[in-house]
Amino acid sequence: MRRKKEVLKYAPDVDSALHIIERSGTISGHELCYRRERLLLEQIGQVLEILDNSRDEEDTRINLWFTAERGDITDWRTYDDAVEYEEINSREEYEQFWLDYYPDEIKFYECYFFRHGKFMAIALGERGLIESPEEITQDKSGICADTTPLLKWVLEQCRKAVQQIISGKYDGFINNNLPYYYRTGTIPRKEYWKIVPEGRKYDLAGRDDKILSEEEIKIFEKLVAEQKTFSDDDFIIEDMTAAKYFAYCRLGYEANNFPHCKKIEDDVELYKRIADGRDNGLTEIALDSPEEFNRWKNGKLQVFNGNHPWEVIRGGSSTHVTFSVSHRLGENKEGRYYLYLAGLHRPGEVIRFFIALRQHGIMVKLGDMEELLARCLGTDKVGIVPNGVLPRYCEKFFPGEKVVDFMNIHYWDDEYADFVEKTIWQEVKTPQLVRDWMTVKELLQFVDMEKLVDKECRTDENESADRADVYRLWQTFLRKMSEYHCQDSEDMLVFMRTWDGLGDEVEEFVDVSLYRRLDLDKFRDKVPNVVLLPEERLQQLSEKELIEYHKGVYAEVPEGYACDFTPWEEMLGFKVSIGNLRRVGLQECIHAVLTEMTFHGMTEDDQSERRQELDEAIEEIEDIRNLPQEEQEKHLKSYEDVCEELGWKDERSPEVQAAGRKRFWYYNAVTANSVVSELREILK
Structure with a gap:
C-alpha cells in the first residue's frame, strides 16, 4: 500500500494524493480544513495574479498544464504491493500494469484555478477538486484529509509554469509535448470510419444493431431534397386527434420492427408499451375528437405525470426519439398543428420513422435533418474532446462549427497515431501575461x-x-x-x-x-x-x-x-x-x-x-x-x-x-x- 508522502515528486505520488482527496470529499469537491492549506491556496493565487485576465475584479479563472515524471516502477508500487492490490501473477504482468497506468514518461495534469471573492478552488487533473469557501483563521475540528503536500506541489508547478510563460517557452513546450488525447479537434466521419470500421455500424445502427441500408439512405437523401421544396403551410394538419397521433406512431414502430407491433393491435396500447409512459393523460381523452385533443393540447384536460407525451421511443436526455404535435411558430390557433420528429442520436430509428411517415403521405418536419443526412453520407465531422471530458453535450468546444458527435481517443492504442494524423486539431489555448x-x-x-x-x-x-x-x-x-x-x-x-x-x-x-x-x-x-x-x-x-x-x-x-x-x-x-x-x-x-x-x-x-x-x-x-x-x-x-x-x-x-x-x-x-x-x- 502506498504511504502518504510529504513531498510529491512523481506522477504516482500526485495520483495517490488526488485519490485521497477524491475519496474524502463530497460530490462538489474537497473542502479545506487547515489554515496552512488556505495560505498555500492564497500563495497560488498570488503567483498566478500576473495571468489574471478576468474583467470582473471578483472573478479569476486560469488554467495551466503541469507535468510530473512517472519515475521508476517502484515509484508506482513495489512488486509485493502490486501482487496484493493489482492481483498480478508475474514480473511481466507487474511491468505491463505499470505501463498501462503510465504509458508515457511524463504525465500531464490540467489545473484550473478559480476565485470569486473569498471563495477559492483548484480543479486538478480529472478528479481533484479542492475548495475553500472562506478564509481559515484556525484549523477546523474533526478528521480531515490534509492536502498540504498536494498544494505545495501545485504551488511549485505554478511557479514553474509562470517562469516558462515569462521566458516565452511555455506555449512552445505545451504545443510540442501535450498529448493529443488532451486536445480538441475534428476528424471527418469518413476518415473515422476508415480507422474504426465498426464505427459506421454504430453511427447508423437502429434497433437490434440493424444498420441503415444503402437503399434506405438513398430514399432518405431523396426525401430530404424533397422536404426543402415544401413551404410551412404544407405541414399544417387540420382536425388533429389522438387516434391519428397513435396511428402515426404505429407506422414508425412498424418501420423499426418492434416485435410488439404484431402482438398488440390497439394503437394506444402499443404506444404505452414503447413510449416513455408519462403522457399527461393523452391516452385517456376521446380518441376521435379534435375538440378534446385541442383542449388537452391547451392544458385543459391534461393530467400531469411527467410531461413526456412525445417521447415515443424511450431513451436518455439525448438518446430518445421525439414525435410531437406542435403549433406553428408564432401561432397558437386551435386545430392548426404540425408534426415534428427528432432523434439525432438515434439515427436508425428516427430515419426509418421519418421514411415510413413520408411514404404514407404524412407530412412531418424532421429536426437536425441536414445533420442526420451528413452522418449517413459520412460528410460531417466527429469532435474529439480531451480525456476526462465526458463526450456528451460538448458543442461549446467547437464554436462556429456544427459538431454533434464526440469521442475521446485516450484508449484507442492501436488507432491513436491514425487519429492524430487525420484530425484537424485546434490550437491549444494557453494563458497570457496581462501586463508587461x-x-x-x-x-x-x-x-x-x-x-x-x-x-x-x-x-x-x-x-x-x-x-x-x-x-x-x-x-x-x-x-x-x-x-x-x-x-x-x-x-x-x-x-x-x-x-x-x-x-x-x-x-x-x-x-x-x-x-x-x-x-x-x-x-x-x-x-x-x-x-x-x-x-x-x-x-x-x-x-x-x-x-x-x-x-x-x-x-x-x-x-x-x-x-x-x-x-x-x-x-x-x-x-x-x-x-x-x-x-x-x-x-x-x-x-x-x-x-x-x-x-x-x-x-x-x-x-x-x-x-x-x-x-x-x-x-x-x-x-x-x-x-x-x-x-x-x-x-x-x-x-x-x-x-x-x-x-x-x-x-x-x-x-x-x-x-x-x-x-x-x-x-x-x-x-x-x-x-x-x-x-x-x-x-x-
Missing part, C-alpha cells in the same frame, strides 16, 4: 533555488560552504522578503549584459541599474534616436574614439543608479520589464537583484550598519571638501598614491597597458549599446 511588468517582490516568487545555490556555491566567498547551509540561508531570506512590506513605485530596474574588460580574460555578467520614472519619461523621445555602432565597428575605434563614443551615448540616455543601498521595502516595489527579463534571462536577472539586495548583508542590522558607514563616509568627505585646497590634499590621495601604498605596480609593458585600456573602453561601449537597446524596448 512585475514588481521585484513578484519576481522573487520565481527563484530557482537549485540554480541560485549552484551560483552562490561557485563564488569565492561560498566555495567551501556547505550546500545545505547556503540553501537554508537563501530560503530564509526569500521567505522574509515574501512577508516584507512593499512600497508602490513607478521606478524601474533595467537589466543588461555587461563585461569586465580590465583583465586578460573577459567576464560576462548581468548588471542591474535603477532608472527613475521621471527620467525615463524625460528621455523617451531621445533614446530611440541614439545612433549605435555595431560591435565590429567599435573594434576598429581607438581608445580616444571609444571614450568619446561612450560619452556621447550616455549623454542621450537617462542616468542609471546603483541600488545596493536601497531599503528593501523600496526595492521590492520597483518594476521590472518582462520583456527585459525574457531577453536577458529570468534567473540571471533574479540573481542580479539578489546580489544588489544582499551586497551589504542579509539582515536589517547588516544593512543599517553599512548605511551608517556610508553616511559617515559621505559626511567626512563633505567636511574635507569644505577645507582649503592644501588641507584637502592631505586627506584625499590620488590613485597612483594608493597603488604605491598597497604595493600595486603594473609591470606590463606600455603597449600591453594601452591594449588593456582600449579593451576596457571597448567593453564599456558594448555595454552602452546594451543599455540603449534595453531602454528602447522598455520605452516602446
Whole structure:
C-alpha cells in the first residue's frame, strides 16, 4: 500500500494524493480544513495574479498544464504491493500494469484555478477538486484529509509554469509535448470510419444493431431534397386527434420492427408499451375528437405525470426519439398543428420513422435533418474532446462549427497515431501575461533555488560552504522578503549584459541599474534616436574614439543608479520589464537583484550598519571638501598614491597597458549599446 508522502515528486505520488482527496470529499469537491492549506491556496493565487485576465475584479479563472515524471516502477508500487492490490501473477504482468497506468514518461495534469471573492478552488487533473469557501483563521475540528503536500506541489508547478510563460517557452513546450488525447479537434466521419470500421455500424445502427441500408439512405437523401421544396403551410394538419397521433406512431414502430407491433393491435396500447409512459393523460381523452385533443393540447384536460407525451421511443436526455404535435411558430390557433420528429442520436430509428411517415403521405418536419443526412453520407465531422471530458453535450468546444458527435481517443492504442494524423486539431489555448511588468517582490516568487545555490556555491566567498547551509540561508531570506512590506513605485530596474574588460580574460555578467520614472519619461523621445555602432565597428575605434563614443551615448540616455543601498521595502516595489527579463534571462536577472539586495548583508542590522558607514563616509568627505585646497590634499590621495601604498605596480609593458585600456573602453561601449537597446524596448 502506498504511504502518504510529504513531498510529491512523481506522477504516482500526485495520483495517490488526488485519490485521497477524491475519496474524502463530497460530490462538489474537497473542502479545506487547515489554515496552512488556505495560505498555500492564497500563495497560488498570488503567483498566478500576473495571468489574471478576468474583467470582473471578483472573478479569476486560469488554467495551466503541469507535468510530473512517472519515475521508476517502484515509484508506482513495489512488486509485493502490486501482487496484493493489482492481483498480478508475474514480473511481466507487474511491468505491463505499470505501463498501462503510465504509458508515457511524463504525465500531464490540467489545473484550473478559480476565485470569486473569498471563495477559492483548484480543479486538478480529472478528479481533484479542492475548495475553500472562506478564509481559515484556525484549523477546523474533526478528521480531515490534509492536502498540504498536494498544494505545495501545485504551488511549485505554478511557479514553474509562470517562469516558462515569462521566458516565452511555455506555449512552445505545451504545443510540442501535450498529448493529443488532451486536445480538441475534428476528424471527418469518413476518415473515422476508415480507422474504426465498426464505427459506421454504430453511427447508423437502429434497433437490434440493424444498420441503415444503402437503399434506405438513398430514399432518405431523396426525401430530404424533397422536404426543402415544401413551404410551412404544407405541414399544417387540420382536425388533429389522438387516434391519428397513435396511428402515426404505429407506422414508425412498424418501420423499426418492434416485435410488439404484431402482438398488440390497439394503437394506444402499443404506444404505452414503447413510449416513455408519462403522457399527461393523452391516452385517456376521446380518441376521435379534435375538440378534446385541442383542449388537452391547451392544458385543459391534461393530467400531469411527467410531461413526456412525445417521447415515443424511450431513451436518455439525448438518446430518445421525439414525435410531437406542435403549433406553428408564432401561432397558437386551435386545430392548426404540425408534426415534428427528432432523434439525432438515434439515427436508425428516427430515419426509418421519418421514411415510413413520408411514404404514407404524412407530412412531418424532421429536426437536425441536414445533420442526420451528413452522418449517413459520412460528410460531417466527429469532435474529439480531451480525456476526462465526458463526450456528451460538448458543442461549446467547437464554436462556429456544427459538431454533434464526440469521442475521446485516450484508449484507442492501436488507432491513436491514425487519429492524430487525420484530425484537424485546434490550437491549444494557453494563458497570457496581462501586463508587461512585475514588481521585484513578484519576481522573487520565481527563484530557482537549485540554480541560485549552484551560483552562490561557485563564488569565492561560498566555495567551501556547505550546500545545505547556503540553501537554508537563501530560503530564509526569500521567505522574509515574501512577508516584507512593499512600497508602490513607478521606478524601474533595467537589466543588461555587461563585461569586465580590465583583465586578460573577459567576464560576462548581468548588471542591474535603477532608472527613475521621471527620467525615463524625460528621455523617451531621445533614446530611440541614439545612433549605435555595431560591435565590429567599435573594434576598429581607438581608445580616444571609444571614450568619446561612450560619452556621447550616455549623454542621450537617462542616468542609471546603483541600488545596493536601497531599503528593501523600496526595492521590492520597483518594476521590472518582462520583456527585459525574457531577453536577458529570468534567473540571471533574479540573481542580479539578489546580489544588489544582499551586497551589504542579509539582515536589517547588516544593512543599517553599512548605511551608517556610508553616511559617515559621505559626511567626512563633505567636511574635507569644505577645507582649503592644501588641507584637502592631505586627506584625499590620488590613485597612483594608493597603488604605491598597497604595493600595486603594473609591470606590463606600455603597449600591453594601452591594449588593456582600449579593451576596457571597448567593453564599456558594448555595454552602452546594451543599455540603449534595453531602454528602447522598455520605452516602446
